[in-house]
Amino acid sequence: MTDTAIEADALAKRFGRLGRATWALRDCSFRLPAGRVCAVVGPNGAGKSTLLALAAGLTAPTGGTVTVLGTTPGAARARVGFVAQDKPLYPQLSIAETLRMGADLNPGHWDAAAAQRVVAGGDLDPKKRIRSLSGGQRTRVALALALGKRPELLLMDEPMADLDPLARHELMGVLMAQAAEHGTTIVMSSHVVAELEDSCDHLLLIGEGRVRLAGEIDELLExxxxxxxxxxxxxxxxxxxxxxxxxxxxxxxxxxxxxxxxxxxxxxxxxxxxxxxxxxxxxxxxxxxxxxxxxxx
Amino acid sequence: MSAALTAPTRVHLTRWVVRLHRPALYLWTALILALAAALLWLAGPLADAAAEAWQRYNACADMGPCAYDQDAILRYKDYYEYATYAVLAVPFLVAAWSGASLIGREVENGTARLAWTQGLSPVRWLATKLALPALLVTVGTGALVALHRHAWVAGDGRIDTAKSWSDFATFYASGPVVVALALTGLVAGALIGLRRASSFGALGGGLCVTAFLWFGIHLLIPHLWSTVTKVTPMAHNVGPSGNGISVTQGVITATGARIADAHCTADTTAQCQAYYADLDAVSWFNDYHPAAHYWPLQWIATGILLAVTALLTVVTFRGLRRRTTTPEGAAV
Structure with a gap:
């Protein structure tokens, strides 16, 4: 067990080929201690999604390093949950099948009860197909899949964007309970600062691909x-x-x-x-x- | 730690690959069964009827009008062609599906990323996604070419209008080359599906790579095995002889020199005779592959295509690994 959830050192990611290349992230260094609820904030296109994808082992950096739970993102895969911005799920599967798939693909650390609780909170019929769900309902299933994995680190890209205020409040409560109960480190990006103020204790402000502010929110404010x-x-x-x-x-x-x-x-x-x-x-x-x-x- | 939650078990990805591509699996099974049935029908009743019609026709050819079942002959010929082209379409079908549906759509919709953030590596995901279809493609296409060969053998020597083994459509549809091409299509579709963010682009790309490789191997095949040369004296005036896949034809002069592609384009026999006399030609030659070269040509071409497929597979996996793993990340 390490006390550091994510550590980035001069992390950089460039998209595109020479000449037309753009830096999504550049010279990005920070350390996120384990057990924090961290808000990744910044305007659209600042590099938030790129940072989360790098930490989730979905893309490789162009330069620098990122360490997740004391190891490489690839090696930490089984211990990290990820919810992408557009909440991709297989449209042809039912909700129950989606959760069964989660169990089959995460052997040894699948918490079926936790996943079902998240789905049940939305009063969803498990037999319903993913393609028939609304955006908010899909978010709920995506969160259930990520939480069922019982991750040590949960990365979420704009998780609450599709949710109505009630569902947002309820799911934030579920997340905070998870963090409190299991010591899960939660990292969520958003460009709405207000929705993070009450629940997050750590801040990572990204602008134009660089870290502008990083640290405990209380200390930053003080x-x-x-x-x-x-x-x-x-x-x-x-x-x-x-x-x-x-x-x-x-x-x-x-x-x-x-x-x-x-x-x-x-x-x-x-x-x-x-x-x-x-x-x-x-x-x-x-x-x-x-x-x-x-x-x- | 969390590992104590439930007893560790294996990752079960195979059943989900089957579940996610269930419609394709049903369609593939139906296609193979329908084509297999058609080929068996062709090899049995249709070939028998056509052979019998030819037998009757040949028996009474010298005795004026006679009764024979012309429809049976034409039916065999038509259905043989349809079945042949259906078998030849299989590699394209596999490439299109692989590019568009198996991999391309997953990358486009982001579900590939969903899979890569479960408890298995992207490399493992791709391996399972390719291994199962590869097995089904090999078995299905293999069965089709075996049955096509069976249907061709049923007509060979019995039906005068039956295609020669060296007819290219027949050559490909009844040998392992088309099985290898289907596997190449599968991997090519996956490679492009992973690189391009649109499933439609991957569909087109998979088709193009398959067509390009087919064209390449088609140009290569005549040169994969040493040819047999048949020399015919010019006096016979019939042109080069020897049936099979011809590589070079021409004339041999009195000095023993070979002149390739010495085709007479004149209208009259006299003009042609003058043309060949001018060249001082004494005989025709034909460097060609006789029927005995069928299997060596098939297997060498298959080997080359499998090597290309293996190379594409390595490129596909390395690309995925490089894309998702940090440079230091030796552990996947």
């Missing part, structure tokens, strides 16, 4: 401050992520170095504010574990 100061104030030596001058006031989001001046009004930003500030300002310096250690040193 490491930043919202300040309101007179327009001419010198904000240095604090690292300014974003600043906006309105009239005689400048409002900014900063990474304080030392203590902030007492006459500046401030507060802790919300997760959404933090994320948006970083996304709006691609030039703002990234904050990843390696760098935060430098800071504390």
């Amino acid at each position: 490491g930043h401050a919202r300040v309101s100061a007179p327009a001419q104030s010198d904000l240095s030596p604090h690292t300014v992520i974003e600043s906006r001058t309105t009239g005689r006031q400048v409002s900014a989001l900063v990474r304080p170095v030392g203590t902030l001046r007492a006459d500046w009004q401030g507060g802790t930003p919300s997760l959404e504010e933090l994320v948006l500030s970083y996304l709006r300002n691609p030039e703002a310096p990234a904050l990843t574990p390696a760098k935060s250690e430098e800071f504390s040193a």
